[in-house]
Amino acid sequence: MTAMPTDLPTSTDKASGAARVLFITRKWGPAVGGMETYSERLSEELARLHPLDVIALKGRDNGLPPTALALLLFPFAVLRRLFALRDAPAIIHCGDMAIWPLGLMARAFFPKARLVLSAHGTDVSYGLRGGFLGSAYEAYQKLGARLLGRAGVIANSHATHDRLKDIGWQPRAVVPLATDLRGSPPASFDPDTILFAGRLITQKGCSWFVREVMPLLPETMRLTVIGTRWDASEDAVLDFPRVNFLGPMPQTELARHFGTAGCVVMPNIERANGEFEGFGLIAPEAASVGGVVVAAATGGLKDAVINGETGFLLPPGDAKAWADRIIAIREWSAKARADFVAQSQLAAQRHFSWRRVAEATAQAYVQ
Template sequence: MSINCQRLPRPMAACGSDSDPMAQPRILFITRKWAPAIGGMETYSMRLVEALGESTDLRVLSLPGRADGRPPGSTALLGFALRICRERLFTSRDNDVVHIGDMASWPLALPFLVAKHRPQIVLSAHGTDVSYAGRKSWRGRCYRLYQRIGAYLLSGAKVIANSKATAQAARESGWADLRVVPLATDIAADSPLQEIDGRTLLFAGRLIPLKGCGWFVDQVLPLLPDTMRLHVAGPPWDETERRRMNHPRVDYLGTLDREALAGEYRNAICIVVPNVAMGNGQFEGFGLVAPEAAGAGGVVLASRTGGLIDAVLDGETGFLVTAGDAEAWAEKIMAVATWTREERVRFTDGARLRVQEHFNWDRVARETLTTYLGGELLPIQLSSRN
């Protein structure tokens, strides 16, 4: 097992020091989601650290994943927890903020509750790490109790959620002080708009029922002209979804590298993100594929559900379509398919610019820092996940 401990340099004096009361806060960021493991939480941890490290006094304790891209095992996690305890006992540094990288890891904050200089505890919520508490199984009920215990013990903690849907799920588990900071993307178009072939749709993501690819193949594809085909890029995590790849109008591309995926984004009539409602309480925490595809020059159609509502700026970076309404999906796809080149260029140019303005890591770091400092973000209204 290997544990990374980093102290990121910055141009300012350490925050909270007697000599400089106006300096930035001393932040300890703790995460079990780190390369070489692959996933959205890992990307979030590494890119946030990179963005924050440019202007803050930041120390990072991270547990690297396995070489094959999988997350660390239980033995490594136990060793990591012990390392955090040693950090608290034997490191003289006082932290103003201790930021835990995901909600399942909330116990890692407990050693800092007894510090002489008690830090502000901040946790990041991503989706699955809170939505699992909504499942009806005994595991879901146990996890809900686990989250409620965390919310009780860390009653003064702030939770940074990646969408309003994720914030709602966190609130239902007992967490009270919530902020919404949508994620960012690094993918951007580096070449002018190419001529699309006019007959290809694209689905990019894990093949699981929640993502709706199987539903789309069964319910929407038959409503479209026979000349239209669906390209699918992503790992087949569910056997039922994998079998849909045998459909005669589906071309399964496997898992693509960054450059190839960006090309598929630009070449498709539109990128479909057709998430469906799940009876087990599972939902999309954010849906990073939506701003990624828009940033690469694609036209995004996404379900109006879960965190996708925050991942798509409706009419600006893509379009939201009623989840589970096959006719509405077919109608919107055909509308986009009939755009002139000028209409497409006008929309995709505007979408790329909007993605660069809004879905960037500098904005994520700035809003995270605002949370650290006790400032207010735009108010959020939480009711349901739709």
């Protein structure tokens, strides 16, 4: 069954004196994904601050994104809704950079409205892959930057912000993402378990970690990998004797593993073509439920980890620095670990909240 677009007008009394916002997104439930969560949770929190109209393309009931046909029809659904809107928006906000033409269309209806777009990692890094598709997408984004030169763009990290400028867009603000994951620190943990969670792609550094860091760690330490096979070149590391591959799992179960592991690693590497992680949501998710995060100081991970507070940032590709930090965490006293986890959870839950994202987004509207 083809997923059909939906419009979800939302407003609150608290927002009655604020500027009206029209939020347009092709990422919405029941599809599952980070951008879908962003669109839904940001909309919910924005509705507390502004009168809000939402035009969203719903995902499929099985959790997959909309079909290609639904995506092709979405502009026509947006056009229909634009004709039907009773109240002119002061702000038109597009949920990702790929749909900038819909922002251009909406501006034709409401030329006095300010146009804002959200930028995620893939929005700006895909063009760095090269090849026909990468080059075509890069040209597409540069065209958007020329046609919508005055549009404000909200980046999810400073790495995304800098890449936007290279393409020609005018980033207005950096607003790191958030998580709803919450939980009490686990009663026990295994200091010899290291956890990697995420897609198995070269950029995320799992194979580098297994090859370069694991040999420097005590023989009793093992790596648990939770995620999806994605890149065949990464699969070989799953046969390493000290690697335990569990595959994908529900977020609630993943949250339990975050807290019971000795540490959670995000060993991203820097690639020659310049591709980077736009944010790295695993980092605040893990910290929010009691995990000890160790991440590479590269790309958007530098905004996903508050160094020394919600985790530790290490030089990408420096195997000795990684081994030294992991061993140091392993040797913490029970009190030292409990103290760090308590303050890390508090900092993560305070900073990586959707209310903060909405408030920073609303502030960016008037900058």
